Amino acid sequence: MSSSSTPPSADVTAAILVIGDEILSGRTKDKNIGTIADMLTEIGVDLREVRIVPDVKAEIVAAVNALRARYTYLFTSGGIGPTHDDITADSVAEAFGVGIDVDPRARAMLLERHRPEDLNAARLRMARIPDGAELIANPVSKAPGFYIGNVYVMAGVPQIMAAMLDEIRPTLTSNAPVISETIEAGAIPEGNFAGELGEIAAAHATVSIGSYPSMTPEGFRNRIVVRGRDADAVAAARTAVEALLAGLRA
């Protein structure tokens, strides 16, 4: 697989940090990276890096600080439940050097789901929010996420993460959305067009041109995807790619 680098016009960037031993053990297959990536592409934010780290505070703090400093937005998923080392909130507070305690707004949200007598110490962990953070509503199970600075902290359960993402999506700044056009190369082998495709990519530097082989029961099939923010530039690159493929089919 290959593609040329992200269109140069991009300036609003993002990273994702997935937190959880269950992903690293393979026991749980991550679904959140793809969900967040799709949303960011739809609104024209360039996802530049993803990391997955274990439930280890020092690892989470180091990753949060590395990624929040480098990208416009950092989105995290996982580690905000009630159990002994749902430690994301405490780790984010440490990364920002702020305090953390039970937040009355978050506690009130938990009371929409739990009776006061059920709000034990474990459940109250889900109301621990770093000082200065704003809450992200959780329409599924109430326990909120939060954002502080440019870091958005969401749940790991995919249905809850997606609901939190819907909450914050309208608040995000974005680039011009990316236009993506797919050209079917069918069974033409990548190696037959790779050289000329590279020349086309070099001649159309403001767009991203990717070649994506996939294996089917009938053998390899290839797609070429042209992505960019300038409609004319995308159209011009598409025309060049189609001419290349037409020549190979002739």
Next chain:
Amino acid sequence: MSSSSTPPSADVTAAILVIGDEILSGRTKDKNIGTIADMLTEIGVDLREVRIVPDVKAEIVAAVNALRARYTYLFTSGGIGPTHDDITADSVAEAFGVGIDVDPRARAMLLERHRPEDLNAARLRMARIPDGAELIANPVSKAPGFYIGNVYVMAGVPQIMAAMLDEIRPTLTSNAPVISETIEAGAIPEGNFAGELGEIAAAHATVSIGSYPSMTPEGFRNRIVVRGRDADAVAAARTAVEALLAGLRA
């Protein structure tokens, strides 16, 4: 979601580096992380970190050098095809400070699939191997992966990556395999057992105890997973967790 940290007896560690704009754009949903993670768990190697980076040489070089220095093994997927910026091999050569050129062994493998007259410059890119690297056979489409030092470079197409993983699996050093036992907590809410589960985790420090809620049409269901390398320690922790749950069901 949560789990306590990886069992302390672990010393053989690994990281995964996924290379490709198509993953970051959401256009392709990664399958390789889960495949590699499952294999590493089966043979008892602790996957400690995953990164996904774009097709940008400086990003790949930085990630390769950060991860290969820190973990026993680094596995990469993506960016070894014939197109203009399948740049993983060149990036790995740069990370190691070695040269790279067409490798006669790799060229011979390509000739098992392609006629000599079809071995154009683009396809020969797939035979570019860093100096000192050993090849990883590709039974699917011949173009090989390679390993140099502790870095294993594999294809991005899942079927090819899996085949390459089968090739190298027998050569990997591992810890004692991890024993994993799953205890169904059913509909008992996480918040009802989280406090005592934390105490059990603290009292059984050589095992990893995770609590994994999932949403079903009937509402949340929870599983508790006990993982460790010592069968007696895993059994003791399992007994304690089952006693806790039995008390809550009573």
